[in-house]
Amino acid sequence: MINVAIVGLGKQGNVHLEALLKLREEDKVNLVAVCDQDKDFIQNLSKEVNTEGFSDYHEMLSKYGDNLDLLILALPNDAYSDIIFSSRNKKYTILKEKPFAISADETIAYRYLERKNNLKIYTAQQRFFTNAYIQAKKWIDEGIIGDPLFFEYQYGLNDQKESWYWNVNAGGGCWLNTGWHMIFVIVWFFGKPEGVNVSKIKTRKRSWEYDTDDTAMFSCRYDKGLVGKGFVSVTDVAKEKRIKIAGSKGYIVIIKNKAVLYNNNDEIMKEIEDELDVEIYKRQIMDFMSGGEHILELEKYNALTTDIINSY
Numbered sequence: 001m002i003n004v005a006i007v008g009l010g011k012q013g014n015v016h017l018e019a020l021l022k023l024r025e026e027d028k029v030n031l032v033a034v035c036d037q038d039k040d041f042i043q044n045l046s047k048e049v050n051t052e053g054f055s056d057y058h059e060m061l062s063k064y065g066d067n068l069d070l071l072i073l074a075l076p077n078d079a080y081s082d083i084i085f086s087s088r089n090k091k092y093t094i095l096k097e098k099p100f101a102i103s104a105d106e107t108i109a110y111r112y113l114e115r116k117n118n119l120k121i122y123t124a125q126q127r128f129f130t131n132a133y134i135q136a137k138k139w140i141d142e143g144i145i146g147d148p149l150f151f152e153y154q155y156g157l158n159d160q161k162e163s164w165y166w167n168v169n170a171g172g173g174c175w176l177n178t179g180w181h182m183i184f185v186i187v188w189f190f191g192k193p194e195g196v197n198v199s200k201i202k203t204r205k206r207s208w209e210y211d212t213d214d215t216a217m218f219s220c221r222y223d224k225g226l227v228g229k230g231f232v233s234v235t236d237v238a239k240e241k242r243i244k245i246a247g248s249k250g251y252i253v254i255i256k257n258k259a260v261l262y263n264n265n266d267e268i269m270k271e272i273e274d275e276l277d278v279e280i281y282k283r284q285i286m287d288f289m290s291g292g293e294h295i296l297e298l299e300k301y302n303a304l305t306t307d308i309i310n311s312y
Helices: 011-025 037-050 059-067 076-086 102-115 131-141 173-191 275-292 295-311
Strands: 002-007 029-033 052-055 070-073 093-096 121-123 148-160 197-199 215-221 227-233 236-248 250-255 260-264 270-273
Touching: 002 059, 011 029, 011 070, 011 275, 029 037, 029 059, 029 227, 037 052, 037 215, 052 059, 052 275, 059 215, 070 076, 070 275, 076 093, 076 102, 093 275, 102 121, 131 173, 131 236, 131 260, 131 270, 148 173, 173 215, 173 227
Parallel strands: 002 029, 002 070, 029 052, 070 093, 093 121, 148 227
Antiparallel strands: 148 236, 197 215, 215 227, 236 250, 250 260, 260 270
16 A cells, blocks of 8 residues: 655645545555645645645655655645755655646756656646547557548636736746646657647736736647647637547547547547546556556656747
């Protein structure tokens, strides 16, 4: 059984926590501690989940750091570096929310820690563990749709909460955060593009002042002839996650966690729909600790997506 602690219990952190509680019920993890800077919240949560709570992660790591196997982090982007450097002499694995880093310099620093201190830092990427995306990649790799010709990627959110996400100094911004998911999938499916063109804009569709991009449009090209385009926005009222991949023999449409394979006559050949998010998060946590087939590749994709995100 592995010992796990979690720091940061906002929107994403709560899904990780739900998965951990399910895994605890299955006797697969020991939830050692929970941590959030909101003292009243963490005090109540600690009682609810019957686990020791902390409002200061330094205190938590001082008490439990030497006995942890996995530390899950779901924090504002500018808050990761301190806790990661505080973990440099620890033996646990770190699973953090995206992106891997917020700048090229931070990426270099994390890579240095990984090599010098053998610190394992992984970025949460749920799509890597969803059956729909895994199956879509198999259809591509096995040539079911023939030679890939083009893709269209749409990722629309309607974020109406004022938070760190809208602050560039905190590592906020649409392209760095939401665009990460899209570039990750593209690199995973097709490899690193030969070229990427990105246009980032600020629509000013929110009532508060902010200094980040909220919408981005991009195009990719590959020497083998594949081209693609994408649109991502956190001010788009049409909330949608959709990707279409067209090949010489058919095409794939993924909407949320459902993948459908079509032939060139628009007939459905196969389709697969995934489980609830908590099941995907459970699979991700266990794969990180077991060294499963997907996680062994993840660091390579993190490096490529970081390179692309930081370059444009």
